[in-house]
Amino acid sequence: MELFFLALLILIMAMALGSGFPVAFALPGAAIITIGLAAGTGYIFAGSTDAFFHSGGPQQWLSAGVTNLRGVFWEVERDTLIAIPLFIFMGIMLQRSKIAEDLLVTMARLFGPVPGGLGISVVFVGALLAATTGIVGATVVAMGLISLPAMLRNNYSPSLATGTIAASGTLGQIIPPSIVLIILADQLASATDQASSLRKALHKNATGELSMPSTFDVASTSAGEMFLGAFVPGLLLVGIYMVYILVFAILRPKHAPAVPYEGKYDGAFLKNVLITLVPPLALIFLVLGSIIAGVATVNQAGAIGAAGAMIMAGYRLPEQSKGLYAPALLAIASLVLVGFALANFEMNVKAANDGSDRLGILLGVIATLMFLTALIWSGWRVFKLESTLQGVMLETAKTTALVFIILLGAAMLTAAFRAFGGEELVREFLNSLPGGFWTQFVIVMLVIFILGFFLDFIEIAVVVVPIVAPILLADPQANITAVWLGVMIGLNIQTSFLTPPFGFALFYLRGVAPAVVKTVQMYKGVIAFITLQLMALAIVGLYPPLVNYLPNRVSFLSESSPPPRNPKLQLCLEDYIGQKLAEEAATVQAIEAARGLDLSALPKGLAGDFEDTLDNADKAIEQIKAVFVAAEAVEEAADVYRPQLTLVRGIEKQIRRLEAEAKAMSTTAGRMRDEAQAEARAELEAEVAVLQAEVEHLETTIPASWEEEHKTFALLTNAETKARNTYRRAADGAWEGAVEVLAVISANEAFAALETPLREMRGQIEALSEDESQELVKDLAREFGSVDGASDVKKALDKARKALRARTPDREKALEEFDKAVTAFEEQLVWRAEAEALVPGIQTYMDGIRGTLGVRLQDRFTREQALEMASCSSYHRDISLNF
Template structure:
C-alpha cells in the first residue's frame, strides 16, 4: 500500500506541473529516506543502471532521429510537399484536408517528431485551408491529428522508448506499427471525404490553388519518399539496426537540405542545440524513472499489481481494457513520456504473466498514447497548434475540431485489438 501511495504522490506532483525528472528522483529519495528499513542502500545499483542507459545502442537512435527531423523541418520540404499535394487534390471536395493528412503521414515517416510536424502544418496548411473557406474546426482538427501521426508511423520516438522499456526489438515495433498507422490515415481521409460530401459548405473546393506541373510534383515528393524507404527499408530488410538507419537518415536529411539550398551554419546550430535539449530531457526522465522503479519495486509495488490482475481479476481481456482505459484517461493530464516511464513498466510483468505478445501490446500503447497529444486540456498538439495559429482560431474551435479525430483514433485502436494481424502482417 505504501508503493500505491508513492505512485499517487508522483501523479499528483506531475499534475501540479513540477518537471518530470525531478518528480521521479525526489519522490524516490524521499520515500527511501522516510520508510523504515529501506534506506539509501536501495540506490546502490543506480550507477550501473545509468551506465546501462547511456550505453544502450537502441536509445542512441533517439537523438539521431530527432536531429534528422529538425534538419528536415528547416529544409522547406513540408512546404513543397503541401503545395504539390494540394494541386493534386484541388478538384476534390475536401481534397485540401486530404492533402494535409497525406503530407502529415509523409512527414511522420520522414521525421517522427510530432511538435515539428504540427507547427509546420499550422504555419503552412492552416492559413491555406482557412483562406479556402474551410470550417475552422475541421481545419484545426485535421492539422492537429495529421501532425500526431509521427507518434505511430515509424520512425517514431515513442516506439523506440517503448522498445527499450518493454525489452522488445525496435525493428519489430516499426514493422508492426506500419499497417495500424496506415489504417489511421485511411480513417482520417474517409471521415474528411464523407463529411465533406454531406456538408459541402465546411470544405469548399478552393479556387486559389494553382496547377503544378508533373515535374514539380515529382521533385517535391520523390526525395522524402526515397529517404523514408531508405531508412525504414534498411531496418525492415535487416540490413541495418534502427540506430544505424537513424545515422543514415541524418546524412540523408543533410543531403536533402543541401539540395534545397537550406543547409547553413545557422540551421546546423539550431538542429544541434534542439537535439541536445530534447535528448537531454528524455534521458533525464529515464534516469529519474529508474530511481523511482528501484524504490517502487523494493516496496512491492509491481508484485501488488501482478497479484491484483492475476488473482483478483484473472482475465486477459479485462486487463487489456483496464490498461487501455487507464492510459487514455492519464493522457488527458500527463504526456506520453511520463506515461511510458511510469505506467508501462508496471504493466509489463502483468503482460508477460498473461502471455500477451509484447509487440502487439506495445503498438496498442503507442496508438493510445497518440490520443494524448489531442486530448484537452493538456494535449501538446493543441498547444503547438494554438501557439502557431495565434488569434486566427479560438481554443474552443480547436477542441471542437479534434473530437472526431480522437474518436477515429479510438476506432483505430479498437480495430487493432480486434484484428491483431494488422500488427503481424509484416513480421
C-alpha cells in the same frame, strides 16, 4: 505504512508535475524524497531504516535505481537507444529545411479539387513528415502556420481544420521511425524477461514440472520489429483519417469545400510534384527499407536518415544557383556505384584473390569517398547558412538530453514504486479482476488513455509500461506478442497529444492559430479524431496480424530465419502440412512410386532401411490425421473444462497469496523475541491464524470433481502430444532414411577412388614393418570411414590393424583380415554400380515429400512455406489449458 509511502510517492510526483516542475527532476526527486522519508520514519519509530519497505532497505532500492540507470547505457541488448539522437537530428534538420512547407503547398494543389482535399492533403503530408521527421511540435506548428490560414480562407470548418492538423501532426508517434516505438521496444525488452520468469513460475505452480517447454515462452521484441509492426496500423490510421474527411466533406460540403487549382497541370507542375515528393519518399525508403530488408539495424538506419536529411538540406536551404544539386547528385551516383559493386564483385577485403575482386573493392572505396564528399559539402553549406547546423546540433542535444534524463528519472521512480510493493499491488489487482486477460488489458488501456490527459508519452512509456507489461505478457490466455502490445500502447499513447487539458498538440496549434479560432472549437475538432484513434485501436486489437504479420514475414524470409524444426513453429507447420496433404496427392504418389523401386541391388540392411523409410512415410500420413482428431477432441472438451480450470486456478492463486502473507508474518513474528514486542507478536500470530483459516476455507471451495476432470482432460492433451510426437518421428524417418541411402549411392565415386590404395596396401603390409604398415592401414581405414556405406570395409581394415599392433603382431592374420576387406570392397563395387539406377527414383521420392513430410529437416523454409508460417504465427494462440 508501505501503502502510505506508496501513496505519498504518487502524490509528490503528481504535485510536482501539476505545479510545472520539470518532469526530468520530478520523477527521480519524488523517488528519492519518498525513500528518504520512509528510511527516516522507520529509524525513528521502529529502530530500523528497513522497517517500512516491502523488502530490502533504502540503500538497496537507491542502488537498484542506479543499476537501472547504468543499464540504459551499458547493456548491449539496449543499444537501440543510440538511434534516438540520430532520428532527432534527422527530424530537426528536415524541419529546418522547410520540407513541410513544400509538401503542404504541393499536396494542397494536387488534392484541392477533391471534396475535403485540403484536409486530405494535410493528412498525407502529416504521414510523410511522420516518416521523416517524427517531431510532433515541429510538424503541428509548420502545418498550423501554412495550412490553417488556407483552410479557413476556403471556408473550412475551424473544428475540422484544427482537428485535422492536430491529429495529423501526431502521426509521428506511431508511424516509424518513431522515438516512442524505440522507447517502448527498450522497455518491453526488459518486460519480456520478467514476463518469462512469471510464466515459468505459473507453469510450475500449475503442473508441478520444473521446466516449461520453450514453445510456451514469451518472445522479446526489438526496435526494428516495433517499426515493422507499427507500419500497417499507422497506414490504417492515415486511411481512417482520410476516409472520415472525405465522407464529412461529401455530407457537409459547406464545411469542407473543394478548392480548384488556378494553375495548370502541366509539365512544370509535374516537375514540382516530383522534386517535392521524391526526396522525402526516397529517404523513407532508405531508412525503413534498409530495416525491413535486413540490410541495416535501427541504429544504422538512423545514421542513414541523418546523412540523408543533411544532404536534402544542402540543396533546399541555399538560394538557387548553378551547382545547387551537385552534392545530392554526387551522393546518388555514389549509392549507384556501391550497388553495382556489391552486385557484381566480392567486396570482402580478406577474401580478395584476383584483379576482379580488387577492382570491386576499388570501386567501393571510390564510391565511399564520393559519398563522404557529398556529405561534407552539404554539411559545409548548412553550417555556413545562418549557422543552421549549429542550431540543429544544439536542438538535438537538448531534445536527446530531455529524453534520456526522463528515462533515467523513470528508472528511479520505478525502483521506488517496487520498494513499497506497488508492483505486487498492481499485479494482485489485475489478477483479481474477473474476465481474465482481456479485462486486465482493457483496464490497462483505459488507465493509459486517462493518463494521456495529464502526462506526456515518455512518462507513460517509461513509468507505466515496466509495471503492467510483464503482467500482460505473462498471461497464457491470450499469449500476446510483445510487438503487438507495444503497438497497442503506442496507438493509445498517441491520444495523449490530443486529449484535453494537457494535449501538447493542442498547445502547439493554439500558439500559432489566429484568434478567430476558439480553443473550444479546437477541443471539439479533436474529439472526432480521438474517436477514430480508438476505432483504430479496436481494429488492431481484434485483428493481431495487422501488427504481427510484417515482422514475422521479414523474419521468415531473412537469411537468419528460424529453422523449420523450431519448437514454436510445429503447430503451425503441422496445420500447413495437413492442409497440403489434403489438397495435393503428390506426396502419396511419390510414396507409391518409391514402393515400385527394385531394391534387390542394395544390401539387405540398406534395402530394409529404405523400406522402413517408406513405412514411416505411410505412418506419418496416417498419424497427422490422428493429430487432428486428438486436437479436435481437446477442443471439444475445452468448452466444459475451461470454466472449471479458471475457477480452480483462481482459487489456487488466492491460496498462494494468502500463504505468502502468512509466511511473511510468521517470519516477522519469529524475529520478535523481546518482551516489549509480545503484544505485537501476538497480534501477528492471530493474523496468521486467520489467514490459515481462510486458506482452509478456500481449499474446501475447490469442486470435488476437479481432480477427476483434470485427470480426464490431461489424458486428452497427453494423447494429442503423443500423436504429434509420433507424427514428427515418423515424418523425420520418412526423410532421413532416403537421405542416408542416397548419400551412400552418391559416394560411389569416392568409394571407387580408394581401389588403388587398397590393392597396393597388401604389398606394403608384407614389405614394411608392423609399426609402419599398421599406420598406413589406420590412415586407409579412416578414409573408408569418411565414405558413406563403407563401414564393412573399414571394420575389416580395423581388424587387420589390430592384428598388426597386438603385443605379438600377427602379420598372417592381418593379411587374412585385409583379404576380407578387399572382398567386401569388390562386393560393394558391384552393388553400388547397380544401385546407380535407383538414384532418379529416390530423388523423385524426396522431391515429392520435400514440401510436406520432409519440411522439418530442411535447412530453411521455401518462400511459400515462410509466408504460411508468418501468417499462422501472426495470430495469438491461447495456451492457458496447459497451465
